[in-house]
Amino acid sequence: MTDQLTAAKPSRIRFGMLALIFGNVIINYMDRSNISVAASAITKDLQLTPVQLGLVFSAFGWTYAALQIPGGLLVDRIKPRVLYTLCLIAWSAVTLLQGFMKGFSMVFSLRLATGAFEAPSFPINNRVVTAWFPDKERASAIATYTSGQFIGLAFLTPVLTTIEHFLTWRGLFIITGLIGIIWGGVWYFFYRDPLEHSKVNQAELDHIEKGGGVINRSATNNKEKTSFSWNNLREVFIHRKLWGIYIGQFCATSTMWFFLTWFPTYLVKYRGLNFLKSGFLASVPFLAAFAGVLLSGFLSDFLIKKKVSVNVARKTPIIVGLILSISIIGANYVDSTALIILFMTIAFFGNGLAAISWVFVSTLAPKHLIGVTGGVFNFIGNLSSVVVPLAIGFLVGGGNFAPALIFVGALACIGACSYIFLVGKVERVEVKSFSTIA
Known part of the structure; x- marks a missing residue:
């Protein structure tokens, strides 16, 4: 250990930790989206109406969004190794139980439970990346783990569709659980915080901390870990720039939740595609989103290293991405399957570009409030997981999906405006005794 700590060249343990988060995100989104793959069969077997299906799709978001702030507070107090393990096993066990669902009430209840246990996951991701990566590498790190949700779904959607086809929807939930x-x-077994990892050397710790990484959050300052102040919670709600990223996140995740819930049903029921074929076609937009998020993260960090202003480097990919997401409306005006998938692909590529928004939590939040800021950010952002599936359920009640796509596109436009007009200068929020809106 002494030789490691005195080594001049930084170790690269942080990339191994990033790979673990990447895996967590794949599992996370697999268990969010498996309901969309199974939806057609569940609807038929359990006789669900479009409104009931919308409620089932939104159920995850009710508890997921509601528990973001408590989850953020837990993230500031419980080590990621322990908290993430508990969450992973709990939500996966609930996923397994979904293989035994009977009736709307049971479906709805188990989806509520899935959302509850997944609630702390992305605040934990943000805490881990903030601890393990310096500022100039953080957007790339966030893009890498966020890409797990897209690349995982791109390759898993056909796999999940095939499992559902041969083993029924019940087998799908049991296997994913x-x-x-x-x-x-x-x-x-594998994760450790920076100061607790046996293979990290001092050079890597210095590289992280001197670059703005907060490696000592989980190991020092007991007062911050054990005390709670309502003023701290108030602080993360009173700044205009924070509201800019909160609203922007709600709008960006609205597009995501369309793809995670109604998209396969849209292709099969409203566009008349074969079920197995739709599984493979549905993977194309996810691949585009994967490319978008990686391009966004690495381009943003590249611009930072080239001394381009933080405002341009961080905000531009997100704003451009949200504008591109508006193109989802174009699918209303074409009948060709290829053109439908093209518009969906452009929209989801844009959503991928906008998916590095977690970098603003690390960059803007007060250092001692990163966890709770991440909780609020994810709470407001994931209200879309309640609003969007349920709203679409009502909008398509008459058999026409066009109003639903207009609704999703309009939200993307609002998100772009939020980053343009509300976020302002990208700099960390200063905590004052008596804060006013910044």
């Missing part, structure tokens, strides 16, 4: 339980053990 078992995978998550096993992965929970993998996370606990």
Whole structure:
């Protein structure tokens, strides 16, 4: 250990930790989206109406969004190794139980439970990246783990569709649940915080901390860990620039939640595509989103290293991405399957570009409030997981999906305006005794 700590060249343990988060995100989104793959069969077997299906799709978001702030507070107090393990195993066990669902009430209840146990996951991701990566590498790190939700779904959607086809929707939930339980053990065995990892050397710790990484958050300052102040919670609600990223996140995740819930149903029921074929076509937009998020993160960090202003480097990919997401409306005006998928692909590529928005939590939040700021950010952002699936359920009640796509596109436009007009200068919020709106 002494030789490691005195080594001149930084170790690269942080990239191994990033790979673990990447795996967590794949499991996370697999268990969010499996309901969309199973939706057509569940609707038929359990006789669900479009409004009931909308409620089922939104159920995850009710508890997921509601518990973001409590989850953020937990993230500031419980080590990621322990908290993430508990969350992974719990939500995966609930996923497994979904293989035994009977009736609307049971479906709805188990989706509520899934959302509750997944609630702390992205605040934990942000805490881990803030601890392990310096500022100039953070957008790339966030893009890498965020890409897990897109690349995982791109390749998993056809796989999940095939599992559902041969093993029924019940087998789909049982298998995905078992995978998550096993992965929970993998996370606990391999993950450590920077100061606790036996293979990290002092050079890497210096590289992280001198570059703005907060490696000592989980190991020092007991007062911050144990005390709670309502003023701290108030602080993360009173700044205009924070509201800019909160609203922007709500709008960006609205597009995401369309793809995670109604998209396969849209292709099969409203566009008349074959079920297995729709699984493969549905993967194309996810691949585009994967490319978008990686391009966004690495381009943003590249611009930072080239001394381009933080405002341009961080905000431009997100604003451009949200504007591109408006193109989803174009699918209303074409009948060709290829053109429908093209518009969906452009829209989701844009959504990928906008997916590095977590970098603003690390950059703007007060250092001692990163967890709770991340909780509020994800709470408001994921209100879309309630609003969008449910709103679409009502909008398509008459058999026409066009109003639903207009609704999703309009929200993307609002998100772009939020980053343009509300966020302002990208700099960390200063905490004052008596704060006013910044």
